[in-house]
Amino acid sequence: MRGFQLREEAAGAARAQNSSEGDTALVVDQVCAMFDALDAGLVRDVLEQTRDTEEAVAILSSIMHDNDHDDHDDHDDRGDHEASASDSVDYITSMWDDVVPLDCKRIIWGMLSSKDMARAAGTSREWAQFAEEMRTWRTFLVVQRSLKPLAVEGLVRSHDQAEKIKIDYRKASSSTATDAGLFYRQIRRGQEARLDAFEEDENNENDENDENDENDENDENDENDENDGDSLPRHRQLLRRQPPKVCRDVLVNSSDACRFDKYELESLLDALEYIERLSIVDSSSIDDEAVRFLLGYRPAHHPNEQERQELSLSLSLLNTRLSNTGLKELVLNGRWSTLDVSRNRRLTELVSPPARCPLRALTAKSLPNLTKINLSLGGTRVGTLDLSENHQLGECIITATDSFRELNLSGCKNLRMLMLDCPSLETLIAARCRRLQLVGGYVNGLNIPRLVTLNVNACRDVSDEGLNLLVDKLRHLRHLNVGGCIRLTRLNVDFRQAPGCTLDAYGCGRLGHVEIRGSSGLVKLVTAGCGGADGVRVIKL
Numbered sequence: 001m002r003g004f005q006l007r008e009e010a011a012g013a014a015r016a017q018n019s020s021e022g023d024t025a026l027v028v029d030q031v032c033a034m035f036d037a038l039d040a041g042l043v044r045d046v047l048e049q050t051r052d053t054e055e056a057v058a059i060l061s062s063i064m065h066d067n068d069h070d071d072h073d074d075h076d077d078r079g080d081h082e083a084s085a086s087d088s089v090d091y092i093t094s095m096w097d098d099v100v101p102l103d104c105k106r107i108i109w110g111m112l113s114s115k116d117m118a119r120a121a122g123t124s125r126e127w128a129q130f131a132e133e134m135r136t137w138r139t140f141l142v143v144q145r146s147l148k149p150l151a152v153e154g155l156v157r158s159h160d161q162a163e164k165i166k167i168d169y170r171k172a173s174s175s176t177a178t179d180a181g182l183f184y185r186q187i188r189r190g191q192e193a194r195l196d197a198f199e200e201d202e203n204n205e206n207d208e209n210d211e212n213d214e215n216d217e218n219d220e221n222d223e224n225d226e227n228d229g230d231s232l233p234r235h236r237q238l239l240r241r242q243p244p245k246v247c248r249d250v251l252v253n254s255s256d257a258c259r260f261d262k263y264e265l266e267s268l269l270d271a272l273e274y275i276e277r278l279s280i281v282d283s284s285s286i287d288d289e290a291v292r293f294l295l296g297y298r299p300a301h302h303p304n305e306q307e308r309q310e311l312s313l314s315l316s317l318l319n320t321r322l323s324n325t326g327l328k329e330l331v332l333n334g335r336w337s338t339l340d341v342s343r344n345r346r347l348t349e350l351v352s353p354p355a356r357c358p359l360r361a362l363t364a365k366s367l368p369n370l371t372k373i374n375l376s377l378g379g380t381r382v383g384t385l386d387l388s389e390n391h392q393l394g395e396c397i398i399t400a401t402d403s404f405r406e407l408n409l410s411g412c413k414n415l416r417m418l419m420l421d422c423p424s425l426e427t428l429i430a431a432r433c434r435r436l437q438l439v440g441g442y443v444n445g446l447n448i449p450r451l452v453t454l455n456v457n458a459c460r461d462v463s464d465e466g467l468n469l470l471v472d473k474l475r476h477l478r479h480l481n482v483g484g485c486i487r488l489t490r491l492n493v494d495f496r497q498a499p500g501c502t503l504d505a506y507g508c509g510r511l512g513h514v515e516i517r518g519s520s521g522l523v524k525l526v527t528a529g530c531g532g533a534d535g536v537r538v539i540k541l
Helices: 001-019 024-034 041-049 051-073 081-098 102-110 114-120 125-137 149-158 181-216 220-230 234-241 262-271 288-295 324-333 466-475
Strands: 141-144 164-168 250-255 277-279 314-318 337-339 360-363 372-376 384-386 395-399 406-409 417-421 427-429 453-455 480-481 490-494 503-504 514-517 522-526 537-540
Touching: 024 041, 114 125, 141 149, 149 181, 181 262, 262 288, 288 324, 466 490
Parallel strands: 141 164, 164 250, 250 277, 277 314, 314 337, 337 360, 360 384, 372 395, 384 406, 395 417, 406 427, 427 453, 453 480, 480 503, 490 514, 503 522, 514 537
Antiparallel strands: none
C-alpha cells in the first residue's frame, strides 16, 4: 500500500514537472528526495536508462515496494522455490475463503475424521474457527473402542450436534479396550455434558445481555455492542443457539480381536437409554441369548425434548449368529418397527408377524440357507419386504392385505415359483431372477391388480406369452422395465390410466415389435439394443 501511494505521488509530480519543461537536475533531486530510502546512484541510473520520468518513477516504486516487503518480513531471504510455494499457499487459502461456497466447505470438512480436523485447525486461525463451527454441524461421529474414557467423554461432548454414533471395535484389542460399562457410561456423560454446557452458555448470555442493557448510556455504546455481536459469522451465531442433539442412532462394528458380546450389549443398552436405531454388524458373539436384552430395552424420553406420540424403533443384526428361534422372538415380542436380519447363515425360514406386531418393514437379504418363503401378512402393518440377493430361494408365496406396498426380490437367481395374493402391492422388483418363468399358472397366481412399477430386468426365462398376459392385467401400470429379457420378441403395454409413464427395454436383442396404447402419457422410451440389425418397430396408439 505504501509503495502504491508513493508511486502515485511521484508520478503526479513528474507529470507536472515535465509539462513545465524545468531543469533536469531539479527533477533528479526531487526524485531522489522521494526515494530517499534508495541509493542516490541507483535513482540516477534508472532516470538515465528510461525514456521519461514517469517510467522511472514506476520502476523505483516497485523497488521500494519490494524493500517494504523485505522490511516487514524482517529481511528474511527466501529462495525462488520457497517464494513460489508461499504464493501457491496464499492462492489456495484465498480460493478457500472467497471462491468455495459455505455449503461445499461443510461437505469437505464433514469428510474429515476428528484427528484430521484437529490437524487442519492448527494451520490458521480462520480454519480453527471453521473447525469449531463444523463440530456443531457434524451429525455422524466415529468413536474407537480403544479410546480412553476421558477422551470418549470429551469427543462426544464437543460434537454436540452428532446424533449418530459408530462404535468401532476393529482397531481395538482385549488389551487396549477398557471396561464396557465404563466406556458406555462415558458416552452418556458426554451427552449429559452437552446439555449442561448449553444451559450454562444460555444463562451467561442472558446475564451479559442484562448487564449491557443496564450499562448502556448513549447511542455510541449501543452501536459498539451491536458491532461486537456481529463480529461472528451469522451462521455461527445461529449454531450457538441450537440445542444439543441426542444420540439416537448407534452402529457397532465388531471384530475378532475385540468382540462385541452379550456383556458389551448389556452395557450399551444400560448406559445409552435414548437409542431408537441400533445396528450390530459382524458380531459372532450375538446369538439368541442376546435377544432377551433387546426385548427388554425401552428407550427413555430425553428431558429437553417434547414427548413423541410414537417411536420408530429400528434394529439391524447383520452377520450374527441369530437363528430361527431368535428371529421368532424378535418378530412376536419385539417393539421394533424396522427389522434387518441380513447375512445371517443360521436363518432358514421367515416368521409371519402377528396382527398386534408393530413391524412395518422387514429386510432379509443374502441369507445363504433360505430356500422357501411362505408369509401371511393379513392384518399386519408390514408395508415393505426386501428379500433380495437370496440366491438359494426357489419358492416365494406371500399373502397380504391393505398395508403391503413394496416387494423386492432382485438377485434371487434360483427363484422359479412366485405366487402373490397382494391386492394393494404397488412395486414389484424382480430384477436378475434368471429362472423366473411367467407362464401359465404362475401368472394366474399373481393377484397384484394395483401394481404401478414392475421391474423384471435381466430375467432371461421370461417369455412373450407370460409377460404380455401379466401386463394386460395391470391396469394401473406406469413404469415397466424389461431390459435384458432376451427371449422377448413382442410386447404390448397399456399406459392409458395415468401420465408420466416409462418403458425400458434396453438390450432385448430379439424384441422386434412394441405396441403402446395410451402413448400420450409416455415420457421415457428406451429400445436401444433391440431388434437386431432390422431394429424394433414401435406402434403408438
